[in-house]
Amino acid sequence: MPGITMAVMSYLEAIRETLKQEMRRDSRIIIYGEDVGVRGGVFRVTEGLQKEFGEDRVIDSPLAEAAIVGTAIGAAVNGLRPIPEIQFADFIFPAMNQIVEEAARIRYRSNGTFGVPLVIRAPFGGGVHGALYHSQSVEAFFAHVPGLKVVIPGTPYDAKGLLAAAVEDEDPVLYFEHKAAYRSLKGEVPDERYLIPIGKADLKRKGTDLSIITYGLTVNYALKAAETLDQEGISVEVLDLRSIRPLDVEMILDTAKKTGKVLIVHEDNLTGGIGGEVSALIAEHALFHLDAPLRRLAGPDVPAMPYSPPLEHAFLVTSDKITAAARDLAKF
Amino acid sequence: MAEVVLMPQLGESVTEGTIGQWLKKVGDAVEKYESLLEVMTDKVNAEVPAPIGGTISKILVEDGQTVAVGTPICEIAVEGGSETESNAPTGGAESSVPSPTSLSSETIPPQHVAADVSAKDGESLRGRYSPAVRRLAAENRINPDTLSGTGAKGRVTRQDVLKAVEEQSHTAEVKQEIADNSTVQTPAANNARTAPVSPVPLVAGATAVIDPDDEIVPLSSIRNVIAERMVRSKMTVPHAWLMMEVDVSGLVALRDRLKEAFKAKEGVSLTYLPFMLRAVIQALKAVPEMNAQWNGDSIVLKKHINIGMATATDRGLVVPVIKNADEKNIVGLAKVSQDLVKRARSGRLTMDDLNGGTFTVDNTGAIGTVLTYPIINAPEAGIITMESIVKRPVVINDMVAIRSMMNVCISFDHRVVDGAEAGQFIRLVKDNLEAIGPSTSVY
Structure with missing residues (x-):
């Protein structure tokens, strides 16, 4: 610019x-x-x-x-x-x-x-x-x-x-x-000052086969997964929520309706996580556009992040895990 | 390694099958395509061929049990494989499923069945539709049953429907071009896949009133299928109706004269039905517009004359079909019709016996009626009944005579033909029947 x-x-x-x-x-x-x-x-x-x-x-x-x-x-x-x-x-x-x-x-x-x-x-x-x-x-x-x-x-x-x-x-x-x-x-x-409105999500990548909805660091992992899957002929859309309260309901529903398949990703553990709220919104308002069960990829329900490197790695959401989950969902 | 054999889908809207009997037992060797077992569904019995050669290692469903389509029914150990157990039908699921389409009359082979899916069981997802698929199919008047699924375990996906929508609009354009440019008739085969199926409107009927001492009989699957088809036909086909009186005195005299000798010579009884069939077939030859089907944006003129015969059985109504009925004389029609009725009543019809009808004849007179308003066996364009033959006083040349009279009634799809064609057709049926005299030859 x-x-x-x-x-x-x-x-x-x-x-x-x-x-x-x-x-x-x-x-x-x-x-x-x-x-x-x-x-x-x-x-x-x-x-x-x-x-x-x-x-x-x-x-x-x-x-x-x-x-x-x-x-x-x-x-x-x-x-x-x-x-x-x-x-x-x-x-x-x-x-x-x-x-x-x-x-x-x-x-x-x-x-x-x-x-x-x-x-x-x-x-x-x-x-x-x-x-x-x-x-x-x-x-x-x-x-x-x-x-x-x-x-x-x-x-x-x-x-x-x-x-x-x-x-x-x-x-x-x-x-x-x-x-x-x-x-x-x-x-x-x-350098200039600019504001990103709170409550507005951002479509980080457009796609047609399935949507990944995530936020924070895992947005980057999701984008990497989307690149990998693109080479397999799977077109992935990535929505970065940016704000998790308030949620950008409109963009969440738009992407869900567009692809009919949604994978929600976060590092926070699964139960009671943001993925549940996003899923509920889609289920309530976009049921007749869904072509597959909603899926969540999240940290496991264990009390805390372990110190042992292999266990820590097992806990974390990685690009490979997102790729595998998205590939599976695309095939459904 | 072992191949898992799944309960095949023996025809559209069939959701389950009963193991009639196993023709092989555990330990038996089978060759590829050799019959494994007999499966009974509501309408047909069919033998299921082995998808692969090997040795039967397990029978998972016993004789007489009814299971859903897609349920594993047996395992075949394949030569060269070491283990006989199979935990997952690793990609074997698709190869071992006797393709539903190969057994039914569907004209479109599945392009590709499920890829390597993380399926933990062999359960097919054909017939399981997501909300998106249901909505898109309804909006675009597509029957998802007719699509081949590219999703997991044969599932029809949203994108499969979207692709069909695209092809449908393309096919419509092509058909329009053909219609515009020439006299070439639309090949019916082209339409098989995308023929729009009118959705049954979801209007709830009146709810039954149940008193405490009433008995509630659950619907058999044949009842379900009949109900679904009747509702679909009545709600989507504009039925129009005509009746004509036919003087069959000549036919009655002919039959009375021949029946003993015929039975002795041909081994089957001589009834009125083959004469009615013959009269209808000749009329269809003369009025081909009646041997047709509505196709949304076009009309399909059927090249073969395949006559369905509405047949009552203990389990419900079935309509076996006489293929190429125009190639048969009275003797041939008598033999084939009686064979079909016999097999229908004993549940021995094959899938092939039930497919491909182009027009239906209903011998309602057998139960004593003189007037019927039949429901069309969609997508056919018409159904004709033959009513009871009764002696009645009629006026001939200003004199009253006692004649053997029979009414014929026709319901026809008013989208396909008008009263003129239907009237011409039924008039020809009448003329053909009245032309039969005591000395007409049946050969």
């Missing part, structure tokens, strides 16, 4: 650059979390931010997630735009009460008088030998709660646009970043 400059950056860099851009634009934005200041975050997402914006805006917090989110809610109600970081999504549960009982309902409870313009960032997901306490996917817990928005970008481009949109939003948004995506995903990201 003329007049727009692009840089190739990693998923992590896209998030960092967006944080900087937003903080320069809006002085009400503060960052608050464990090791986000001096150390620049355990993954270095906030590296250099304290230096640029000072200790008042990039604050190292105590190891107390309930306090991090609780004080951020208070700051947000009082006019700031906090972007607290939960160091690992696995640690978000102490803050569950603050998020679900307070952040999610203040607008409703105050009859619209107060909003909580808050973006909670948290790295999640496995595949980096993080084991039981550094690998979980937690999105389904929050997607269940009315009053919250949950976004999970799958590319550096979407990471920037969704983060800017989350910052702009007057209500609480959970912004989950897959830690295995941080340095493995690279892509062109425009």
Whole structure:
């Protein structure tokens, strides 16, 4: 596009650059979390931010997630735009009460008088030998709660646009970043600020034989699977949800109606996962377009991500697993 | 290695079959195509050939048991294979299924049966339709039974239907071109696959009122098939009806004169039926528009005259067919019709006996009626009845005479012909019958 400059950056860099851009634009934005200041975050997402914006805006917090989110809610109600970081999504549960009982309902409870313009960032997901306490996917817990928005970008481009949109939003948004995506995903990201509307999915690839609906890191695995299957003559459509609350019902139904065969993929475990909600929407509204049973490919229902590399690999959704599941569905 | 043999589908709308008897037992050697067993369905008994040579290693369904189409019924151990157990019909499923189409009259062979599917059992998915397939088939007036399935285990997929829709519109264009350009008649064979089947509208009938002491009889599958076909014919074919009186005094005198000698000479009784058949066949020759079928956007003129005979049996109505009936004289028609009726009543008809009818004759008079309004055996264009022969006073040359009178009634598809052709046809039937006199030859 003329007049727009692009840089190739990693998923992590896209998030960092967006944080900087937003903080320069809006002085009400503060960052608050464990090791986000001096150390620049355990993954270095906030590296250099304290230096640029000072200790008042990039604050190292105590190891107390309930306090991090609780004080951020208070700051947000009082006019700031906090972007607290939960160091690992696995640690978000102490803050569950603050998020679900307070952040999610203040607008409703105050009859619209107060909003909580808050973006909670948290790295999640496995595949980096993080084991039981550094690998979980937690999105389904929050997607269940009315009053919250949950976004999970799958590319550096979407990471920037969704983060800017989350910052702009007057209500609480959970912004989950897959830690295995941080340095493995690279892509062109425009320098200019842009917003990707929350609740809008993105058709990452068009196809005719079946649809894969997924989000986050697995979008990339699904695209790779689609490439492989293309060589076998199977045409796969890939829909990236980007927002898992609210879901883009229209695009979900469009792709289901178009191909009649749907495979839903996520790393989060199967039972009670987003795949169930997507399946229900399709079953309710697109039954007469379905040519095969809906299928879900997800993490197994085991208590946590194992540390043993072979077991961790067995847990994870891979491109090969998606290819096999999609091939099977295409043949049905 | 062992091949699994599945219960074949012996014809359209047949969903299950009963093992009549096994012609082989465990340990017997069979050659490819050698008969393995007899299968009975609602209408026919058929022998099922071995799909492969080998030794019977297992019989999975015993004599007299009824199982769904596609159920494994036996296993054949193949020479050279070491194991006799087969866990999965590894790709053998398709090769060992006696192709349903080869046993029925369907004209289209399946292009390719299921590829390597992760099937854990040999259960066929033919006849199991997804919501998308049902909707698309209904919207485009396609009968999915007529499509070959490219999906898992022979399943007809959404894309198979979409392909057929595309071909249908293409065929329609071609047919239009042929009609536009020349006098060439549309070859009926072309239509077999895509002939639009009018869907039966899903209007619920009145619900039965059940009192406590009433008995509820579950539908046999033949009852089900009859019900489905009658509803389809009545709801999709515009029936029109005509009746004519026929003076068969000459025929009655002829039969009375010949019946003893005929029986002695030919071994079968001389009834009125072959004369009626002959009269109808001659009329069809003269009015070929009646020997036709409605095809949505065209009319198929049938080249052969194959007469179906509506026949009551203990189990329900069946309509065996006299093939190339126009090539037979009275003696031939008497013999073949009595043979078919006998076999229909003893359940010994073959699939071939039931296929290919182009017009139906119904001898309703056998039960004493004088007027009938028959339902057309779709997709045929007409059905004619012969009613009871009764002596009645009639006026001939201004004088009252006692004559043997018979009514003939015809229901015809008013899309295919008008009253003029149907009237001409039934008039010819009347003339043909009245032309028979006491001295007419039956040879």
